[in-house]
Amino acid sequence: MELVTATLGNDGLLLQGLDGKIDGLVIAAFGAGHVPQTWCARLQALAETMPVVLSSRIGTGPVLSSTREFPGSESDLLSRGLISAGTLDPYKARLLLGAHLAAGSSRAEIAKAFGDRH
Template identity: 90%
Template structure:
């Protein structure tokens, strides 16, 4: 499992080559839960093979869920099967994901564990 932090201007190179090497991913997104647009296709492909949790890298406040609707916004990413971390920051979301992966939880069970914390 990995944690990748989004930054302005990033091309998402840290997302390359993760297939088959990890079983889950937490994204520390910008502000309300956005990433650079260049990340979208890669995150969608990863979310098809493993749980990808979307959190905000901001210390307080949630990753939003339906405020913005542009490519790479939180609502766009959630429509691509990413799982919202809600109010959990990436450093809390990562161990929660890890516990569920170790327990063999399904994607649906993982999504519910995060939605229970909204």
């Protein structure tokens, strides 16, 4: 399992080559849950093979669900299969995801644990 943080100018290079090497991923996104547009296709592909949890790197406040509609927005990412961490910061989300992966939880069980309704 890995945690990848979105930063300005980051092209998502750290997302490359993760298939088959990890069993889950937490994304520490900007503010309400946004990432660079260049990350979208890769995150969608990863979400098809493992649980990918979307958290906010700011440490307080939730990942929102419908503030804007553009590639890389939280609503776009949730529609691509990412799981919202809700109010959990990236480190807490990583702990919860890790516990569920260790227990052998299904993707649906993991989504339910995060309170995901998508």
